[in-house]
Amino acid sequence: MSDLASLTLRMRDAIGGIWREAAAFGLVGALALLVDTGAYNLLVFGLPGVAGAPMRSTPVQASAIATGVAMIVSWAGNRYWTYRHRRHENVTRELALFVFVNIVGLVITAGTVALSRQLMGCECVLGDNAARLFGWAVATLFRFFTYRRVVFLAA
Template identity: 70%
Template sequence: MSVLASLALRTGEAIRGIWREVTKFGIVGALAFVVDNGGYNLLVFGLPGAGGGPMRSAPVRASVAAAAAAMIFSWAGNRYWTYRHQHREKLTQELALFTFVNVVGLVITAGTVYVSRHAAGLDSVLSDNVARIFGWGVATLFRFFAYRRYVFVAP
């Protein structure tokens, strides 16, 4: 096989591998999003017709609880599925790094809302949601590359 053909074959395999990883990462992230938002709505609003959830008077605590559940789900999904062949031996070190990366992601998302509100002077529902979606996108890219490089590394 020629060098050029070999290089083309390896490049194709690398691209397929990264797309598999991106797809798995995206599926885990989408499910974690459902856990977060679904959990929050169940905790605050309850099931339809139930008259409210168990944390209806504590929406901030409900948001923290739902986000924590989603983060744990995301860690497990990424560790045991997306990056199952490349996770750390020391579980506590991996979980600490994962938590740190997610806190940075949270700051990125909150930061875009802060900039929208305080630097740009925008305060509509639309501007908040655009800022959050933009921040979520940037934070997702940050998480993907940080997970690959720092959190889930091959032994």
């Protein structure tokens, strides 16, 4: 087999592997996004048709709590499915790095809500969710590349 053919096969395998990993990461992230968004909306806006929401006056803190709950879902999905072939025996180190990376992601997501509310004065469902989705997208890119390079290292 020629060097070019060998290189082509290696590149195809690497690209195929990263696409499968990105798809699994995306599915875990989509589930975590549903948990995050649902929890946030329940905390800040309550159930539709029911008066009162427990954290209506503290949306940034509600965002942090919702993201924290979603982080637990993400940890389980990524550790035991997306990166099952890359996890190490040192769970404590891996979990500490995962939590640190997700705290950075949490700051990104909660920060977009704070900016939306404080700079733009937007205090509505659409504005909050648009700000959170933008923050979530930026945080997701950060997480994907950081999980691969720092948290779930190849064994």
